[in-house]
Amino acid sequence: MALQLDARPPAAPTPRGIRPSRAGWLSRVDAKYSPYLYIAPFFVVFAIFGAWPLAYTFWVSLHDWDLLGSDPTFVGAENYTRLLVDGDFWHSVVNTLGIFVISTVPQLLAALWLANLLNRQLRMRTGWRMAVLVPNVTSTAAVAIVFGVLFGREFGMINWMLDLVGIDGIAWKSDRFASWVAISTMVDWRWTGYNALIFLAAMQAIPRDLYEAAAIDGANRARQFWTITVPLLKPTIIFCVIISTIGGLQLFTEPRLFHSGTNAIRGGPMRESQTMTMYMFENAFAPYYNFGYGSAVAWLLFALIAIVAAINVLIIRRLGAGAQPATGKRKGKAR
């Protein structure tokens, strides 16, 4: 279709006063607008379920809006100014970033290592590869509940095992750092296999002759991994980082279900592991029902994700610029 458009002789305006034939007009309209029609479903759906809620949330965030009340009052930026000096909000931002770092860094390293193992000659290779994805297809809620029990203070299996080796039980749910670690474990358990498969796919695209050449030059497996595999995986690694960022900053189900009982939405008595999305929920819904304030939290979360995404893009650009020539050189050398 695009080719046809390009091939059409340029500047052939219809002579004035002569109506184009009906068929010609139709086909022109068709050629011009149907591409938009084809992609319309996505944008229509996005507009309804993405853009409109986003805009509406912003509108709500400018109001003092009791969820049950019938007459919200416009307050301008007041929700935002209050939020910027709200210690509990920044506490939740730190929690979110902390959990994100603790979960993502080991997760991607483990995934890389796992992918490297799976890339070797193994018996039942497909079976192993499928197996690493199993945690990902289990329901998040089930995972969170099981881990919530494993990390129980008194009846949890982890503390029981720590006790066996003579370590005192850890208050996994009411110690800030410990709860971050516990929630990160949950995230990692679920997502490491998924990332490993993505890495594995990318690894298989690396020509084998590179490794053969390196082996002839006397490079051992570790050396091959760090100087061939990792550099060539850079774009994939960046992709995984971005995906993990988006998921990590919106973390809700795992920390929410990790806690149980009254006001679990606080993520511990002193908000030890309350993430931004949990803080949003706490304000927009129970126990505050302050829809305006909750919406303001949602928008700041959006801004934070945008900032982190921008940082990611900058890093990609820098890494991309550095990686490109190096890759080319190695490829050239191997050939």
Next chain:
Amino acid sequence: MGTFPRHRLAAVALAATGVLLVASGCGGSDEAGDGKITLTVDVFGQFGYEQLYQQYMDANPNIKIVERGTGGNLDEYSPKLTQWLAAGKGAGDVVAIEEGLMVEYKANPDNFVNLLDHGAADLKGNFLEWKWNQGLTADGQKLIGLGTDVGGMAMCYRTDLFEKAGLPTDREQVSALWPTWEDYIATGEKFKSANTGASFLDAATNTFNTIVLQTAGNAQGYHYYDTSDNLVVDSNPAVKQAWDTTMNIINAGLSGKYGSWSEEWVSAFKQAKFATIACPAWMTGVIEGNAGPEASGKWDIARVPGNGGNWGGSHLAVPQQSKHQDEAVKLVKFLTSAEGHIGAFKAKGPLPSSPQALDDPAITEATNAYFSDAPVGKIFGEGAKTLKPVYMGPKNQAVRTEVENAVRTVELGQRNPDQAWQDAINNAKKAAAK
């Protein structure tokens, strides 16, 4: 691709979009296939209505009743209810409203059917006066809920653990152990020194709730908010007194620190990890559900330390969004009748708020087999007609959450009592301002 008629493709794309929109926009119908009207009842915890539904459906063959949320946590139920009301869709035809949240829901009475328009005014005498008033808006023009249960107050205890600790197990003798909360603490210390492997009580937050409601009920009749809706957490002596007593309980090391309604708390029931729990009448059903049939006969009920009190209790309301308001109101009237109160009490133990039901031999002579045949009707019913209610202010739930969490930080050793008291005051003020 080139020969494929493009407009046909476009039409397909359009149609696909249309299907998607229709599919995402359509909701379910609440008419049952057999032409019956389905009434959905939303509850939390244990209301004990199963038998009553059956009875009602037998008498009204065109009605089918479905209950949702049984056994659930109030903390999960109330945000859902609020969302349904705000969205104008999703709520049941009959919904339960807990007393702590009543003020918030009453502030927007248009979300609910005004029961006075459905002849509810005649029913006033069927309820304790304060219970009736709780469901009534401040101007007295709208009644959004009819009372179900009141809390009442007692102390449930495990006889097997008491025996192990060398304490008496007979409920009269146990009641005599703790005329006051100080005596309760002293008993706890005795229990603790016997090293049974169990704690004396489940969670300081539950005990705190009991004490603060009791203290406030016996004093000026309000706790976090005064009756003019001013936040008085920091100046109300009843709150501070309850706080100090709770701190003494924590300092004595009596709490098992099982966060109330958490999975650990449920496990602790199953594994008999604590010996006493403050129990309003509705809690007996929760204990039975959590501790399971294997603990039947190992629990008993004694008097609560201090003097009476009330914790909890609910109303039933009909949301304006219900498509079967008339039928729903009729069901509410049935469930909140003296007969309904008695049926619920027999099933799961919530104490009636209907004076007629409280006087009924079915209540006064009721015993509970699970609790070693304790005369529950007598224990809970005795004080019910004279109990003094505690006023709940507009952000009661949020403020209570903050104070409870402050108690919990002390219990877990994260804050000392003075720091936590400051936290409670500061956070309560913040919560009230939100």
